[in-house]
Amino acid sequence: MGPIAHVTEFRHDVERRTRGTRRETWLCVFCGFCVDRRGEDRSWVKVASSDRDLESHATLHFVCGKLASGKTTLAKRIADECDAVLFSEDVWLSKLFPGEIVDFRDYLSRSARFRSAIAPHVQSLLRHGVSVVFDFGGNVPQERAWVRSLCDPEKVRLVLHYLRASDEVCKRRLRRRNDERPDGSQPTTDDEFDAITKYFVPPDAAEGFVVKEYDADLLHRASD
Numbered sequence: 001m002g003p004i005a006h007v008t009e010f011r012h013d014v015e016r017r018t019r020g021t022r023r024e025t026w027l028c029v030f031c032g033f034c035v036d037r038r039g040e041d042r043s044w045v046k047v048a049s050s051d052r053d054l055e056s057h058a059t060l061h062f063v064c065g066k067l068a069s070g071k072t073t074l075a076k077r078i079a080d081e082c083d084a085v086l087f088s089e090d091v092w093l094s095k096l097f098p099g100e101i102v103d104f105r106d107y108l109s110r111s112a113r114f115r116s117a118i119a120p121h122v123q124s125l126l127r128h129g130v131s132v133v134f135d136f137g138g139n140v141p142q143e144r145a146w147v148r149s150l151c152d153p154e155k156v157r158l159v160l161h162y163l164r165a166s167d168e169v170c171k172r173r174l175r176r177r178n179d180e181r182p183d184g185s186q187p188t189t190d191d192e193f194d195a196i197t198k199y200f201v202p203p204d205a206a207e208g209f210v211v212k213e214y215d216a217d218l219l220h221r222a223s224d
Helices: 003-010 049-054 071-082 089-096 104-127 141-149 167-180 190-197 216-221
Strands: 014-019 023-028 033-037 059-064 085-087 132-137 157-164 210-215
Touching: 059 071, 059 141, 071 085, 071 132, 071 157, 085 104, 089 104, 089 132, 104 132, 104 190, 132 141, 141 157, 157 216, 167 190, 167 216, 210 216
Parallel strands: 059 132, 059 157, 085 132, 157 210
Antiparallel strands: 014 023, 023 033
């Protein structure tokens, strides 16, 4: 299949790039195939991964906020707006470890296994220019450092989305979540909320992240 037929059939955008004085490359920016043109068309050849990486504009978004502050809702919105792949930890844990998480220690153990398993896959997506959204990973400095470790800062943007929320709003949303039981959620009491929230550490400027802040109280007041 020649380059023009390929673009016409799949309606892909084609980007023209000039490399040197005699060589020009036409790259299909969706499927990653290009044609080398030196006076006449040649067959399509796969772009080397290093070439694609240089053109990557992928972003890894991750969310920070207290329990029930609305992190998953925000993460879904970001994923929709950015056409990104969403990783929702609660949903994955409920599918991978059904019935195994009964306390916070169980969560920490299963979460570590989950994150270790997805790390290479996330890095592969980012290397290929696919943006990713985590609805987790932002609540303590150690977690945020792990998220940073997944990114090559020269090729991948990293954005931390921080929801500021009062305990009152979070507990109100938590009680409603307990009633509705969305996919992946676990019933959580106010006392458990307090025990978990004491570990929460807001992002600090010294960590050097690009941070986008949201007032979760205002964001959810209309719906609450």
